[in-house]
Amino acid sequence: MPVVACTSQQPGSPAQSQNQTETKGPVGPVPAGLDKFYSQPLSWGACAPYATTDDAKSLFRGDGLQCARMTVPLDYANPAGDTITIGVLRHKASDPGNRIGSLVVNPGGPGASGMTAAANLASQVTQTDLGKRFDLVGFDPRGVGASEPDVSCLTDQERDQERSQDLDLDGSPAGVAKQEAEAKDFASKCAQRTQHSTAMLANIGTRDVAKDMDVLRSVLGDQKLTYLGYSYGTRIGYTYAEAFPGNVRSMVLDGALDPNQDEVESLVAQGAGFGTAFNQFAAWCAAQRSCALGQNPADATKAFQDLVRPLIQNPILLADGRKLTFDDATLGAIQALYSQQLWQPLDSGLTELKRGIGTTLMALADQYNERDTSGHYSNTQDAFTAIRCVDDPRVTDKAKILDAENQYDKVAPFLDDGLPKGAALDACAFWPVPNTSEPHEPHVSGLPPVLVISTTNDPATPYQAGVNLAKDMNGALLTFEGTQHTVFLQGNSCVDNVGTQYLVDGTVPAAGKRCAGQ
Template sequence: MSLTITACGTDTLSQGFYDQRPAWDDCGDGFECAKLRVPLDYRHPRGEELAISVIRLPATGDRLGSIVINPGGPGGSGIDYGRAARSVLSPQVRDRFDVVAFDPRGVGESAPVECLSDKGLDAFLALDATPDSPAELAALEEGSRRFADGCQAMSPRLLPHIGTANAARDMDVLRAALGDERLTYLGKSYGTYLGAMYADLFPTRVRALVLDGAVDPALNRVELNEGQAEGFSVAFKAYAEHCFAIPDCPLTSRTVDGAVAELTSLLRRTDEEPLRGDGRSVTEALATLGALTPLYDRRTWPVLTEALRQASTGEGELLLHSADQLVGRARDGTYSNQTEANMAVNCVDSPYPGKLSAFATAAKAAERRAPGFGAYVMWGSLPCAFWPVPAAEPNRPLAARGAPPILVVGTTRDPATPYGWARAMAAQLESGVLLTLDGDGHTAYLNGSSCVDGTVDAYLVWGRIPRDGMRCPEIE
């Protein structure tokens, strides 16, 4: 795909962008699609512009306005998420709001960042991301440099302008184009950071924000990687406890620490002898991805059980399939640009260590905190050490001073965004209100808790603000 950039002419920011009205076209199954014009560089709004892809499902009842949704990532397609609107939001919310989603700049159908060919992504994702020899470290460094250089070669004009702050500015242009005076928003995972950034930049333009599976805005990238690795470790231990209670559990130790040791040993063995999987070698990196993917949703724990059983016989097809799902690889070997966009946004959003020695030190610390996951999660960010454009700014708390109450939702054993991050975000936001689900899996809304669902719906539709610190019980 090519970058969609055209000249803005002499339009001012307000007249050229905030005054636009999308030309909605029918795009099937009750949805409408349109393009939104935004500046490539908000510091120079009269320069080049981007076309942002937007999708809408009109309200079914007495319309209050629009609700914008984001699935996270960064790099997750908002267009795909929007097409799932009927399962993303309750009928009560869809009755009152047009559901609107968009691919953020650099993602999917919105000037997608490009870095590597499909075969290049195959090679990068299969690299040993827990290097324990000079040769493995050299290969990981070379592959990471190739990734960063590829982004610069294929997306040079876009790369400096990807990032959460600019995506939040785009979202304000979208709010205005929809005709809403204030934004109603549901963001999950990374989408919570996007929502908090929006509130910090435009606090008086907030109506209601639900930030589910929150990211701590104040943490630097090393701290975020360490925390996420530990989140996967907590989730795996919860899975192990569940596994012990079923008759065909492939974990033989029957203790949590023993289960962690079994998984770590399995992953390390694939470093020496990859598993077999549909004609591809399931390396340690791919096996690790495949093991952590089912932890995102308790309903996919049986997939992990079967994958571990397969792996004990040298078969890795199910682990490979799970890994492919997480990185956006289709059965035919083609990729979405999710992996490239994820790396590009993360590298630009905040600084990373610039030396291999710093990564190595951080990886060792993370592995001590989260055996089996820590080193992999840390080394996976190595392309950012060689990123061709500087990071926007150091991470900082986001207070959103002057915004109305913002609902932050955290799950106690969330694998990808640890519960402590939700507590931290709610505390940083001047008007943050924390809602807790005692449970498993990544994010809480519409994942089985009537307590969470009812509280979120009442906040979005009627503006009912729950008690700060409200706790919903574990799902039976």
């Protein structure tokens, strides 16, 4: 999601320095033993102390933003035990007289910051019906960003070192053994360096985030939840709907994960999405005056491979002492395929690569990894792995892994490194705690209609996943015809109008409703 300017002070919006403590809960049903959490006050104040990245430091200075910490049980099975805190950011409705409630936002990941996402969106929605009638609220899921404790696995230096090695390209028995040793070491470091150790890792999954979100609903004073989830945030949404169907007011799920797919199936489906997006990029690039991949889209895959495969043996040394590897070059391309706004930088980066320059592709890879210019990483990648390892059963069948790798190369051939495949187990195979959920069709009853938005050429969460989720949840489907990852509140007036009308008054679009790119 692109970074937008900080918000301006708006009528009805509190100045950032205005501290206030509010007690609005408990509201709605309270699960047994959780009264003190559902009724807790929130002490709102300046957001600057919550910033953990350069982006957040800039965004959190915006006028009209308030932040607070919410306390939740570390383990909901033992609410009298240890507690942790969740970082929450709010931008109040600019028309408080017509306020409906709170719109809770999650940008996905897993591991991405909901506080940063809400701060990003604040200036865009302030003078829209959404901004006028809803408090915009983002939270950092447990273990993420400003929430405490955060998941901590690798230091900044270790992350740089990991990226410099291209370990996953060696499919030999010795290479696979080395990859698995690294994966086992990563899992061990996560347990050693994360506060509360395995107890935190055992309770970091979507199952528990959904419970945190119901506590948040109550302490915000909302009888029912209004929710906007992007990408993995759709999983939080449908998990919440399963656990608390009677507490849902409305729910927009944009860029859906298919709830029935396991980790391997999801990976291959995502590969197909990136393969399609690459072909769309190649066609766009070929139509430009000059294109790093040439003027024939049919030759683009080979042209891309010819540019990036030499990096396997000869990475490019950068001015800061790091090296652009094959993995980082392809990761930079993947980052650019998330949005057409990054297609021009991708072409520029590939043009640079022809001259032995890796600056732009590395910058795109850094953007994906959330590495700032000072060399500091957010904990998104650590949290991503920790959450994924408890959200899905571990995969230990090497034949299945190898088959998935071969399928991935077929559906996303531009990413094929051309080397023999191995079948290394990932960190989840060595995770110190078991999974707490698994893929399944959501079982919901008493749920109001939800709105699922799915993009025809979404590279990361393919279109059919949204079709399937809308069917599984008996919800409405809005189709966006475009090539990007998620679309609501990103400038398409057709999508924004449909989604806003739904969130404000519950109106779902007619069956078969489609919006085209502008």
